[in-house]
Amino acid sequence: MSWRKEQRRAERGYHHGNLKEALLQAALGLIAEKGAAGFTFADAARMAGVSPAAPYRHFRDRDELLSSIAQRGFEQFETVLAEAWDDGRPDTLTAFERVGKAYLAFAREEPAFYSAMFESGLPINVNPSLMAAGERAFAVIRAAAERLAALSPPGTPRPPALMIALHIWSMSHGVASLFARGDAARRKLPMSAEDLLEAEVLIYLRGLGFPTDKRPSAPAEQGDQKPAGLRAGPWGTAK
Template identity: 40%
Template sequence: MGKKPASKVRSKARYHHGELREALIAATRQLVEERGAEKFTLADACRVAGVTTAAPYRHFRGKQEILEEIASRGFEELRKRSMTVVAERGEGTLEGIIAMGQAYVAFAVEETAVFRLMFGQEPSLKKAEHVVGTGHDCFTNVIDQVALYCKRNRVRGDAQEIALRLWTFVHGAASLLIDQDYNAVAPQIDVNRLIASATPGLLAASPRSSKG
């Protein structure tokens, strides 16, 4: 892979109150995409935004809090994408749930740096209240669709457990794809097709252990 383009540095700029906050978020996200969350400082983000190193503290306690905002917005964007495809394919339908999984993978591919940030590149983010909240809202959307599917199709089983099964599979597929781990064994894999073929089985009721 070639070198990523150097961050564009703005000359010192004047921002209105809300604009400064958004400019800092945009600059930090740009650096996350170019370098990864650990390989730049808040001062670097200030240079990209074209503001002084004191400016961020009008809105944030530090770099960590800006990363939390980016991760939280990532979960919100993922939730919105999921809701959009469900609205198009039908709530509580097999087609809608398949489309949610495919939208998840598309997000991971299109927003890889943010996806990695959301899911563990910065472990401390997992403890941030609003990141946890938006992540929970995102997963609750999956549970709701699974619950409706189960009700309509008379599938007996715990909706949360089935949703966890789906998420485990789809997240694993997305991670394997963006890390290029499929290349060694299945370089021509169609992940969307894989999700479509696996989802019906994943939505089936959980097997119950027999009593001895």
């Protein structure tokens, strides 16, 4: 759900006393316009149509307001990634591809949330709820990496699944931040952001020795019915 639709509902709700939601949506609008560091507490109050003192009824300061937005963003992000992963159905690689597409789509469709989540400069350990929401979102990527690592032939040297998850997350975040958002670097690409990430992760997986020319056959994992090519997806041969 985009922040614009939520904002319209929040504005209607505020007339019935929903000040907290109105402030959250006002801040989201400002982030979309100016970035996570580009507005003040007073700006949020002004956009919500209330006095500069009103936000203190619900938020200690601007950082707490930003933290609430980032937490909501991570909660939505987790839902999007989990739906894309779908517990690895119908097979790990197909589901992995969907997660990559979902990552880039969220960054493109929810740039204000994405900015609050990753560009606000908030120390994540200050807010336990924000930290927990971020960990739950990352857990989806880690689960996908663990399933992917399990496809390796026995005895093949591999980094730990956590390291693979961090590497893939870093690649995805870089592509998303630079090329998959409305406020991206705007450098002209000879390919889509999805194709760029696909190539990047394909090279990474080949470097680790994953069989990128042929998908491992069953019974490597339950649900794979027959061998198939290891298809390239947004995460590279997998995303």
